[in-house]
Amino acid sequence: MKYRIFRSIYILFTTCTILLNSTSSHAASKEYALKAAFIEKFPRFISWPHNNSTQEPDTVFNICVIGKNPFNGMLDKVASISTIKNNPVLVKQITVIDKISRCQILFIATTTNDRLRKILAQTKGQPILTISDTTGYAQHGVLINFYPRKNSIGFEINKRASEQSRLSISSRLLKLSRIVESSGDKP
Numbered sequence: 001m002k003y004r005i006f007r008s009i010y011i012l013f014t015t016c017t018i019l020l021n022s023t024s025s026h027a028a029s030k031e032y033a034l035k036a037a038f039i040e041k042f043p044r045f046i047s048w049p050h051n052n053s054t055q056e057p058d059t060v061f062n063i064c065v066i067g068k069n070p071f072n073g074m075l076d077k078v079a080s081i082s083t084i085k086n087n088p089v090l091v092k093q094i095t096v097i098d099k100i101s102r103c104q105i106l107f108i109a110t111t112t113n114d115r116l117r118k119i120l121a122q123t124k125g126q127p128i129l130t131i132s133d134t135t136g137y138a139q140h141g142v143l144i145n146f147y148p149r150k151n152s153i154g155f156e157i158n159k160r161a162s163e164q165s166r167l168s169i170s171s172r173l174l175k176l177s178r179i180v181e182s183s184g185d186k187p
Helices: 002-045 074-080 097-102 110-123 159-164 171-176
Strands: 061-066 087-094 105-108 129-132 144-149 152-158 178-180
Touching: 002 074, 002 105, 002 129, 002 144, 002 152, 002 171, 061 074, 061 097, 061 110, 074 087, 087 097, 097 110, 105 110, 110 129, 152 159, 152 171
Parallel strands: 061 087, 061 105, 105 129, 129 144, 152 178
Antiparallel strands: 144 152
């Protein structure tokens, strides 16, 4: 009798753990699907300088990810059915900071925290839209940073960093965002 009760509790506990883990991974999956959609839509509200390759026809628009890719293939799916600035989209995994200059959009994963200063030094003054979802990254100079907001996702924009990058962000996108200032702190 005790064995059956213990076994029933064990099975219930194991089932709940599996359900909770699948639910949280499903929620994370939904979250990154939404972030991938945002990343694909942001360029519609951003202008790159005219001498940038995004203006040339038949040029590939590169969305790069540095650090551990949290999108689980969702960014690739969005890119495969999209064009940005009338160009085909390619998602690249970047491991070497020197290759960042080939990106029009750079998603900076949380796992790059120890290299953030070097990454931002490489992108500073360059027409590269830097995006992250790590608390405090916008204050350090990332242009757009996602943050949790009630039952959805919000984003903040570092307007000064965007001006330094020579990217022009539409007032419509700015109105939807929370504007942050750069901090004097180093990452």
